[in-house]
Amino acid sequence: MNTPQTSVPTIFTGIVILKDKIAANTYHLKIQSQNFSIFHDITGLAVYLYLSDPYYDSAARRHHAYVWDYDPVYHIADFAITIFSDDTLKDWTQRIQEGDTVFFIPSLLEGSPDITGDHYFLIGTAASLPLLYQIYRALPVVKRVTSVIYAEDKENIFSDLDHSFPLNFFCTRPLNPQVMQEYIQKYFPKNTGHTVSCIAIDDDTDELLYKYIQEHINREIRKM
Structure with missing residues (x-):
């Protein structure tokens, strides 16, 4: 055998x-x-x-x-x-x-980001900043980006390699999905056309926030 x-x-x-x-x-x-x-x-x-x-x-x-x-x-x-x-x-x-x-x-799980959208939602924590900074740099300048990076303290935040801070930061303790949902509901534009999301926190939270955005912000949003 x-x-x-x-x-x-x-x-x-x-x-x-x-x-x-x-x-x-x-x-x-x-x-x-x-x-x-x-x-x-x-x-x-x-x-x-x-x-x-x-x-x-x-x-x-x-x-x-x-x-x-x-x-x-x-x-x-x-x-x-x-x-x-x-x-x-x-x-x-x-x-x-x-x-x-x-x-x-x-890792063979990742690939080039979808750059066919017109608007991008980038959501993550300080730990996912390298990925989100990368994606932000890769997007053509004509793309619109709405973002929020959650951190428990401002001391956990760092700039991109060119020392810029192109993404929005929100400090809250403790981090929890409900606070994230409230922020998204308040600040993220609704029903934007051809919108793509990249949520990089953890698998469970990513799926929860994606479904929340679908139900309350944009039904047609796609995952990156």
């Missing part, structure tokens, strides 16, 4: 060339790797960063991280790693230093 073969992902390596604390719970990492050259479009791309050496630790945990920006000439990718209650991620982020080797595999 033949045993089905399990596909083992190719593990890539990179070198940390910059580590900088940019917010109360967020570190900016620049990682250089020739392996990044295989990616044709980094908008919406994510990787899984190993939090220990996978060749020595078969149970090594992985952290899902969106590419914030990418330099194709020098094969350098930017990441913003936000840590809150995850002790393993916190220990890894504090331990990693410039010159260290990191291990990663690409």
Whole structure:
């Protein structure tokens, strides 16, 4: 009897060339790797960063991280790693230093954003800023954008790489879907044509807010 073969992902390596604390719970990492050259479009791309050496630790945990920006000439990718209650991620982020080797595999779930809409709703938290900044930069300037980024404290907020703050921020403690719904109801325009949403919080909250927008703001809205 033949045993089905399990596909083992190719593990890539990179070198940390910059580590900088940019917010109360967020570190900016620049990682250089020739392996990044295989990616044709980094908008919406994510990787899984190993939090220990996978060749020595078969149970090594992985952290899902969106590419914030990418330099194709020098094969350098930017990441913003936000840590809150995850002790393993916190220990890894504090331990990693410039010159260290990191291990990663690409996530195959993301793709290029839908730029066919006329209006975009971008909703997330400080942890999803790299993705939302990426999408904002990728959209043609003629597109309209309505956004809100939720944070418990202003110290958790950081700018885009060009030091701009193109998205709207709203600080509230604690974060909960009801507060988000109230903000959306008050500030988001209703029934805008050809509207696309990108909600990047967590799976349950994303679906709840998407349904809320469909029912109360725009029935024709599409998911990115």
